[in-house]
Amino acid sequence: MIRKLSALISVLLLLVLLTGCWSRRELNELGIAVGIGVDKADKGYRVTVQIVSPGEIVSGKSSGNRTPVTVYEATAETIFEAIRKITTKSSREVYLAHLRVLIIGEQLAREGMEKALDHFSRDHEVRTDYFVIVAKDTTASNVLKVLTPIEKIPANNLYLSLNSSEKLWAPTATITLDELISDFVSEGKSPVLSAVSVIGGKAGHSQKNIENISPTGYLKYSGLAVLQGGKLVGYLNEKESKGYSYITDRVQNTVGLASCPNGGKLALEVISSKTKVKGKVVNDQPQIQIEVKTEENVGEVECELDLTKRETIAELEQLANQKVASIIKTTVKKVQNDYKSDIFGFGEAIHRADPAAWRQLKENWHEVFPKVDVIVNVHTEIRRIGTVANSFQNERKE
């Protein structure tokens, strides 16, 4: 009995001691990568990794004379090789699980990025909650080298800024890798990505930059990048990006400008917005109906308006309807004419509405899409006018 028991115990001990600690990594052996950038190189890819230097991040411990993050670069034929090659420069293994942003350089985006994404979707270590962003008019490497104020980790700054601007301003889109891939494989929808541009050239690369109260070099989101067949075909400006957000029902909260009926400006806050895109095939012609329902508050009035009257509110609602409808129409027109890429998912809408017709349409959807008839209906309700009724500017005149 005792012999058997001791044999069992020694077997269990061997199990713990011999296999033990397999794949164990202490926290201070990890190079926590928060941002990764992929650029086109002569042969293969140039991968840039932004790695956190933990000691510099935590308050009270930082020496102050070293940057909070370090950027390593490596060039190789495949992305996986390049990431591993970084260990020749870095003391620590690149740990990708906490990746916040994946940045695609403009050149690579224009030439097609699909192949570069395989590693990120395959590797078990990488989570899928990071955002994919296109570096507009620059390389991913340049984006990752910009130091940001307030948020010590630039990648985190990109992540949080994208999150909050999508929530409060609308013309950006938080696209994660799996959303991007599902758009890639969808026949009736093309992907878009948020685009980030570097302002101030190389000024942002040094720590001196963030010692200024108003840094000369910084990162800025500038609209959306339109993709077609895995390749970047162009950008939407801020207004068009907002139109995209309306159509794809991404607007949570934004502010819209409207002009008063008798001159002057007016700002309306959209507090909720719901969009329904319905497809229809009439006489073999695909038709799209966009229904937008928004609720708005009056946020700023710079003209003479009697907001205490019901008719004024109704008038404002009409104005808001026209405004949103015009944003949407301009966006659709621009995409249909210039990019011919179905980023709104009109194809999917038609597929849902009329699968039989879609089977014929999808063959040359690329050519049909620019000719699709789009009808926009906006219904706005103004809920609140703020803490004052009429603007104090009006009272003085009386």
Place this chain on the structure above:
Amino acid sequence: MDNNMPQAEPIKVKLQPNIDKIRKDLGNSDDIVIREIAFGVARAAIIYTDGLADKKMITDFILETPDQTTERDNLLEALKELAQKLGDYKEITNFQEIYSSILSGGTVLLLDGCSRGVSASTQGWKDRSISEPISQVVVRGPQEGFTETLRTNTSMIRRKIKNPNLWVETRQIGKVTKTDVAIMYINGIVNGKVVKEVRKRLDKINIDGILESGYIEELIQDETYSPFPTVNNSERPDSVAAALLEGRVAILVDGTPFVLIVPTLFISFFQTAEDYYQRADISTLLRMIRFISLFIAMVGPALYIGITTFHQELLPTQLLISLAAQREGVPFPAFIEALLMEITFEILREAGIRMPRPIGQAVSIVGTLVIGQAAVEAGIVSASMVIVVAITAISSFVITGYSMAISVRMLRFVIMGLAAAFGVFGIVVALIALVMHLCSLRSFGVPYMSPFAPFIPDDHKDTIFRLPHWAMTSRPRLISQRNIIREQMSRPAKPQK
């Protein structure tokens, strides 16, 4: 054995040989007092142990010796009559009885020319007065705790339950110490089989001495090779009374304030007396805190080790970075770091408990400085590890049953080792093994994990939740199998509308 203890030799007729024999058998011990007095026409001897017997009672007795006129034949009767005035008496015929009487505080009276004696109970030794129970303190509730005297302890329970069905069975265990052990239960509520089993297990004990109820606990528990206690103990008469009312059996041992309670369930170690004295909702909340504490005390450091060395992806990014920053420059792996701190803490705790109270404070000051400040500043351990160890230590104090808290302390190290080798997977394996083991345990025939496994919905009124008293209508099903109705459902009185 028989060399040590005098045989059951009958008392001789003549007084002097009896006295000589007693002197010889007890090794002329100084504290055995033999006083020879004139008792009427005959001589008599009063024998008692100094310090155990009440001297005042004996003196009163001596003053009342009968006059010379009493017939010699009636002297024994007179002796009995006198003894009766002292309290209960017993007629004795052999030396065995003499010894057991005087050694437990009685007084033996021997008469010259008579082969029988009388033993009177004159117990009156110095004992500790009833004081606050130090191991189970409550804010609200009775502040009295058991003492070292068995009789005082039984009386304290009797005062709580004035019912003829509260039965006490006493026996002597320990071949040398002859320790009194009492079994208490409420007839009609208790499960007869459990009482029978308790008797059987107690009778099987064959040991030279019982100095504390821990001896009994170890000798009668169901499973020796288990980290979990299957016998509960209490210092509080109210807790024991509550256990009796639920149909449990209490085992009281002379010489210790700790009373054993069987059968004991896992859940018993998370219930305190105070749970029933304060409002039900608060008690429920406190119970939940105790379960959370159990979890932290058992797997706290293990989770920290497992997650930071194997599953860094589980942490929020900000937390990961701040933990990583703290680990910069720490020379040991997380496991060694945790082990170092845990062992330091256990040393401090042990030192604090065993030290005389004034020195204990000094120990704790040094300990706080060593653990809290210096170790972190010297860069030997990370600040977060100190937090983890500290919260674990405090959590382990929350578990009300001390015997359970000790087992959790022990298991913590095992789980830490597994976490260091296999990460969270190791912790899960350890917990599964623990649950399997817990479910296999029994305490006097009752499944240890009931009412969780087997699941008894009715008994959940007093587990994680503590329902109001008016809703606690039945006794735990598996403990009191015969008489489980405690009260009729009775809503509390409300003001009339």
